[in-house]
Amino acid sequence: MAATADHLKALLNAHASGDEDRFYSVALQVAAKxxxxxxxxxxxxxxxxxxxxRAEKIPRLAPTPVVQPRGELASLLTAGYPDVRLDDMTLADDVRAPLDKVLHEQRQRARLERFGFTPVHRILLSGPPGTGxxxxAAALAKELSLPLFTIRLDGLISRFMGETAAKLRTVFEAAAETRAVYLFDEFDALGAERTAGNDVGExxxxxxxxxxxxxxxPSESLVxxxxxxxxxxxxxxxxxxxLVVHYAPPSPQQAIEILQRRLAGMDTTGVPWxxxxxxxxxxxxxxxxxxxxSAAKRAxxxxxxxxxxxxxxxxLDERHALRHA
Structure with missing residues (x-):
């Protein structure tokens, strides 16, 4: 039986309290197990x-159009509507816990604001390439039923004095008008140390x-x-x-889980993990x-x-070879 006694109790408690998010989260844990x-x-x-x-219970939001002045934002942002959820990812506990906090506070945003507090909405993620x-950012957007807007740094950063700051203003004005997750990927291109040889100028x-x-x-959007x-x-x-969250390369046990998750639709019963x-x-x-x-496609x-x-x-050998090429 895939579900443990703890899973069954959690499912019943979530159902009894009407907590659909928790119910589906536990159900996904059973699927992963x-x-x-x-x-x-x-x-x-x-x-x-x-x-x-979920498709029946949760109304699908229509894609939020990127408002124009209207051609400029189109050159600064790419819009997506992700399907990935946090439960689809293999995350260390010290990464997953703060992300769950973000979701909880965002879902209770109105309650917090009644008491004069704002939910977590400005998040820095750091770590080696390929760690998730x-x-x-895509999973946070999916969990909150929001679009994901990725800032195109090639369109944002300009060699002309003052132009990049003006484009940044346009992006943050969009964040105030359109609730979404706004991702600044490769952020060090914008946020490099001011004293690192570039302390003057643009x-x-x-x-x-x-x-x-x-x-x-604004706290309505996630940056x-x-x-x-x-x-x-x-x-x-x-x-x-x-919030600042640091990502590390997966442990050997997490690495095996990542492989198992991606191959969930294949027959791996003969693999000595x-x-x-x-x-x-x-x-x-x-x-x-x-x-x-690669292994699945070969099969x-x-x-x-x-x-x-x-x-x-x-x-796996292919990936090691590419890493050392």
Whole structure:
């Protein structure tokens, strides 16, 4: 049986209290546990049932149009409506807990504001490439039924004096008008230390403008900044964010779980997972997903749904080779 006694009690308590979010969260945990136990088809079926139930219960928001002046925002933002949820990700406890706090406070925003408080809405995510920072922004958007607007730094940063600050203002004005998750990816391009050889000129003005706009950012929207290079960021930034979350490469056990999650729809019953511990070392979340996908596609094109140790080892070796190319 995939569900433990604790899962069953949590499901009943959530149902009795009318907490749908908690009910579906526990149900997804049961599906994930099924996948880890090798019941891939059951996990897929459970997930399909959960998604169908959510589709009926939760009204789908129409895509929020990016308002124009109206051509400029289109060159600054890309809009997406993600499908990934936090339960789809393998996250360390010290990462998942603060993200759950963000969701809880945002869902109780009106209650907090009645007492003069604002929910967490300015978040800095830092860590090595491929550890799930951008995916987290997408998951937060999905959990809150919001669009994800990713700021295009190539369109934002200009060599003309004052122009980047003006474009930043346009983005933050959009955040005040359209509730969404606004992701500044590769944020160190904007937030680099002001004394790191660029203490004068446009770089300083850009950062000062960002700090000002961030202070004034409305709590209705989430502003998420992600960086691979935390050490490059100006120290003034850290106290401006409500929450700073650091991502680390997955542990060997987490790496195995990432592979199992991605292969939940395949037959992996013959894989001796413990034998792969040495193969997953140093690979990021994104690299592990690519390795699993490579193994699955080889199996499918070979005419079956069975992923064995040999296919997985080939996929993992490919990622290591690319890393050292």
């Amino acid at each position: 099924s996948a880890r136990q090798g019941h891939g088809k059951l996990a897929v079926e459970l997930r399909e049932i959960i998604d169908a139930a 920072k951008s995916m987290t 770089a300083r003005r850009i950062l000062n403008s960002f700090l000002l706009f961030l202070d004034e950012a 998420v900044a992600a960086t691979n290079h935390r050490h490059l960021l100006d120290r003034a930034l850290f106290r401006r964010f409500d 413990s034998d792969l511990i040495t193969k997953v070392d140093q690979l990021s979340h994104a690299e592990l997903v690519k390795a699993a996908e 499918i094109l070979g005419g079956n749904d069975v992923v064995d140790q040999h296919l997985l080892t080939e996929g």
